[in-house]
Amino acid sequence: MTTVGAAVPHESARDHVTGAALYTEDLAGRFPGLLHAWPITAPHAHARVLSIDAGPSRTVPGVVDVLVGSDVPGEGDSGANRHDEPLFPTEVLFHGQAVAWVLAESRDAARAGAERAVVGYEPLPALLTIDEAIAAGSYLNDPLRLARGDLTAIERSALRFDGELRIGGQEHFYLETQVSIAWRDETGGCAVVSSTQHPSETQDIVARALALPDNQVTVECIRMGGAFGGKEVQANGLAAIAAVGAWKTGRPVMVRLTRALDMMLTGKRHPYLARYEAGFSSDGRIEALRLEFYSDGGWSLDLSEPIMWRTLFHCENAYFVPAIEVTGRVCRTHKTSQTAFRGFGGPQGMIVVEEVMAQAAQRLNIPPEIVRRRNLYAQGQHTPYGQAVDEADRMSTIWDRLLTTSDFERRRAAVDAYNQANSTSKRGLAITPVKFGISFTATFFNQAGALVLVYRDGSVQVNHGGTEMGQGLFTKVAQIAADVLGVPLASVRTMSTRTDKVPNTSATAASSGTDLNGAAVADACRQIVGRLRSVAAGLFDCDPSSVTFDQGVVSGGGRTVSFASVCEQAYHQRVSLFANGFYRTPEIHFDPSTGRGKPFHYFAFGAAVSEVEIDRFTGASRVLRVDILEDVGDSIAPVVDRGQIEGGFMQGLGWLTVEELLWDDRGRLSTAGASTYKLPSWSEVPDTFNVAFLEEATERSVVFGSKAVGEPPLMLALSAREALRDAVRAFNASAIVTFDSPATPERIFFAVRRARLSLPGGAPRRAAATADAS
Ligand code: MTE
Numbered sequence: 088m089t090t091v092g093a094a095v096p097h098e099s100a101r102d103h104v105t106g107a108a109l110y111t112e113d114l115a116g117r118f119p120g121l122l123h124a125w126p127i128t129a130p131h132a133h134a135r136v137l138s139i140d141a142g143p144s145r146t147v148p149g150v151v152d153v154l155v156g157s158d159v160p161g162e163g164d165s166g167a168n169r170h171d172e173p174l175f176p177t178e179v180l181f182h183g184q185a186v187a188w189v190l191a192e193s194r195d196a197a198r199a200g201a202e203r204a205v206v207g208y209e210p211l212p213a214l215l216t217i218d219e220a221i222a223a224g225s226y227l228n229d230p231l232r233l234a235r236g237d238l239t240a241i242e243r244s245a246l247r248f249d250g251e252l253r254i255g256g257q258e259h260f261y262l263e264t265q266v267s268i269a270w271r272d273e274t275g276g277c278a279v280v281s282s283t284q285h286p287s288e289t290q291d292i293v294a295r296a297l298a299l300p301d302n303q304v305t306v307e308c309i310r311m312g313g314a315f316g317g318k319e320v321q322a323n324g325l326a327a328i329a330a331v332g333a334w335k336t337g338r339p340v341m342v343r344l345t346r347a348l349d350m351m352l353t354g355k356r357h358p359y360l361a362r363y364e365a366g367f368s369s370d371g372r373i374e375a376l377r378l379e380f381y382s383d384g385g386w387s388l389d390l391s392e393p394i395m396w397r398t399l400f401h402c403e404n405a406y407f408v409p410a411i412e413v414t415g416r417v418c419r420t421h422k423t424s425q426t427a428f429r430g431f432g433g434p435q436g437m438i439v440v441e442e443v444m445a446q447a448a449q450r451l452n453i454p455p456e457i458v459r460r461r462n463l464y465a466q467g468q469h470t471p472y473g474q475a476v477d478e479a480d481r482m483s484t485i486w487d488r489l490l491t492t493s494d495f496e497r498r499r500a501a502v503d504a505y506n507q508a509n510s511t512s513k514r515g516l517a518i519t520p521v522k523f524g525i526s527f528t529a530t531f532f533n534q535a536g537a538l539v540l541v542y543r544d545g546s547v548q549v550n551h552g553g554t555e556m557g558q559g560l561f562t563k564v565a566q567i568a569a570d571v572l573g574v575p576l577a578s579v580r581t582m583s584t585r586t587d588k589v590p591n592t593s594a595t596a597a598s599s600g601t602d603l604n605g606a607a608v609a610d611a612c613r614q615i616v617g618r619l620r621s622v623a624a625g626l627f628d629c630d631p632s633s634v635t636f637d638q639g640v641v642s643g644g645g646r647t648v649s650f651a652s653v654c655e656q657a658y659h660q661r662v663s664l665f666a667n668g669f670y671r672t673p674e675i676h677f678d679p680s681t682g683r684g685k686p687f688h689y690f691a692f693g694a695a696v697s698e699v700e701i702d703r704f705t706g707a708s709r710v711l712r713v714d715i716l717e718d719v720g721d722s723i724a725p726v727v728d729r730g731q732i733e734g735g736f737m738q739g740l741g742w743l744t745v746e747e748l749l750w751d752d753r754g755r756l757s758t759a760g761a762s763t764y765k766l767p768s769w770s771e772v773p774d775t776f777n778v779a780f781l782e783e784a785t786e787r788s789v790v791f792g793s794k795a796v797g798e799p800p801l802m803l804a805l806s807a808r809e810a811l812r813d814a815v816r817a818f819n820a821s822a823i824v825t826f827d828s829p830a831t832p833e834r835i836f837f838a839v840r841r842a843r844l845s846l847p848g849g850a851p852r853r854a855a856a857t858a859d860a861s
């Protein structure tokens with residue numbers, strides 16, 4: 088009997104629902120004397136800090152201390168790669184940036200103290216949009232580039248067109264905001280509990296700030312209430328502030344951002360500007376594509392460069408493009424430092440090629456699903472960076488099956504009939520593919536460690552470097568441990584993630600949490616089973632290879648004993664019952680200087696069909712039905728995977744349709760709360776939502792034949808954007824319909840108006856001026 092593949096619930100599902108699940112802030116009560124921190128925030132997007140007078144802050148009852156730059160014992164910078172993120176800046180680089188932190192007995196007191204501080208600023212001119220940054224030559228990196236083939240093919244193509252697409256950013260809106268608690272531990276080291284996707288890096292940054300070696304700092308993550316990439320690096324600086332506070336005061340310190348502070352201080356998905364130029368044959372085959380991407384990186388580098396690489400790696404999505412040149416550059420603006428967000432730049436690449444496919448279909452008057460199908464990768468073809476698309480046939484299989492299971496043809500006719508019969512409301516239908524590369528594109532991150540402890544009674548503790556953020560990693564890894572050890576799932580306890588259990592770990596990111604940590608845990612479990620096999624063979628007097636382990640029962644030579652008794656026997660024979668495991672993804676490599684390599688271990692494939700309805704007078708839209716077919720390999724936890732697919736799609740739908748970040752002309756985020764930043768909610772969930780897994784999809788060389796599922800489904804929501812385009816075109820079948828992202832009611836309204844009046848594409852001036860997709 089196997090636990091892997093069974094429909095087990097998320098290991099914390101019950102606790103999530105009842106409220107019993109503990110999050111970092113819930114631990115606050117365990118720290119007598121805990122101090123709360125509140126930032127002194129700058130009211131300018133760009134300014135020099137002339138003076139900080141914290142005297143008035145200290146007069147507020149409950150205020151204990153005010154942290155300034157000179158309080159940092161070590162390096163006062165939390166930039167992980169480039170050291171470009173001063174903890175206590177002397178030059179403010181975005182509106183709301185913290186210039187100092189007030190510590191107090193309560194959060195209210197800390198806040199009141201921060202409001203009293205008198206800070207002198209010299210305001211400086213600020214760059215607030217991608218366009219301003221380009222005009223000023225303000226960049227965070229040199230251009231990245233991938234190219235293949237002869238781009239002059241564009242000139243010779245039967246169809247040639249170009250254009251520009253503005254793509255909005257996205258707020259993570261994890262339910263649990265950023266939080267860290269730091270204290271001086273029993274032996275004089277620094278202990279931190281943090282809502283971080285990357286405890287080892289948080290450890291590094293804290294150690295740097297305190298001028299301690301790494302072995303003096305322990306970072307623990309119990310679980311996160313969502314992260315979505317927003318805690319891949321952005322937890323680090325806040326943990327460092329807590330640690331500096333604890334070091335200075337000798338008391339535990341908690342930094343916990345309120346929603347408003349979190350939205351003001353932390354980075355988001357990068358807004359992008361993309362320019363495209365494409366050549367197609369008259370039958371809809373893409374012949375050449377030139378793309379330029381500019382992202383709004385904000386004030387510091389953060390992960391913007393690998394994010395831009397992933398944009399480049401996904402700019403052709405699932406399509407073979409013979410001649411292609413793509414460049415990407417990160418703009419430096421006076422905004423929050425944009426960061427990882429589910430898809431990690433991939434969505435911004437893929438939205439553009441889907442725009443290009445849609446426009447080609449419109450201009451050639453070929454149904455978009457035919458143009459897309461014609462351009463899907465075939466077996467043996469290579470990506471622009473030279474990686475073979477193994478299993479490309481999975482993509483076309485998914486496509487053809489989904490057209491059938493979604494009843495596409497009949498619904499196409501039904502949508503057309505609806506549109507004939509209705510003049511103010513129109514429906515649209517579209518199918519889009521997803522091909523998403525799995526692995527960290529920085530090859531060295533693709534490693535993981537584990538520490539598995541078996542006790543004499545046969546119970547098991549599993550430690551690994553991955554963090555749980557709701558995605559179900561701990562569920563899957565426990566299932567893997569249970570099956571490899573041959574014990575019931577209930578015997579396996581997954582411990583919270585700690586840097587003193589498994590060192591030097593990677594972020595839980597790039598959707599590879601289970602691939603990496605699951606494999607490392609399996610490695611450790613196999614070593615233990617190998618030893619127990621010999622012990623059992625001794626008990627049974629049989630050949631070790633004939634011993635089996637299943638659900639806590641060990642069998643061999645016609646006899647059975649409990650797993651616990653084999654463990655007890657092993658202990659008495661002085662056989663070790665614990666092991667460390669390790670995994671490194673084989674055969675991946677990439678050379679940024681040549682733009683060639685095999686950056687991904689494999690690709691995750693999927694496709695979605697969306698049907699939408701729009702209203703001509705309001706531009707409001709609704710998703711009526713979604714059908715998804717996703718390749719998850721052999722699913723380890725089908726219930727969890729379904730949740731990832733549904734949640735990922737909805738998060739993508741939010742990014743593409745309702746979530747819109749607006750900044751005012753002083754660089755202040757206007758949409759800094761749930762009242763002004765529209766999130767997808769129940770009302771946006773499609774009336775019909777069919778999710779299916781590709782069958783017979785074993786992924787060789789991944790743990791238990793599974794496949795990553797965390798990020799890829801987000802990009803399935805591009806089908807809804809394309810269905811919206813289809814619905815707009817129902818107002819005028821000869822229009823070339825294009826609109827920037829997100830497709831808010833306002834943008835749909837204007838797109839309909841342009842289509843009805845046969846005006847050329849692009850955003851109307853008013854929408855362009857108010858909506859900041861730059
Ligand atoms: N699902 C939930 N519920 N919460 C999250 O924060 N993060 C996503 C995805 N699914 C996230 C989630 C992101 S950005 C990634 S990279 C993966 O989960 C990380 O986990 P995995 O590698 O274990 O899939």
Ligand code: HPA
Nearest residue numbers: 393431527528529596597
């Ligand atoms: N994906 C997600 N996170 C990352 C990556 C990546 O490719 N590289 C570094 N951090």
Ligand code: MOS
Nearest residue numbers: 316428429596597
């Ligand atoms: Mo996910 S954006 O790789 O944390």
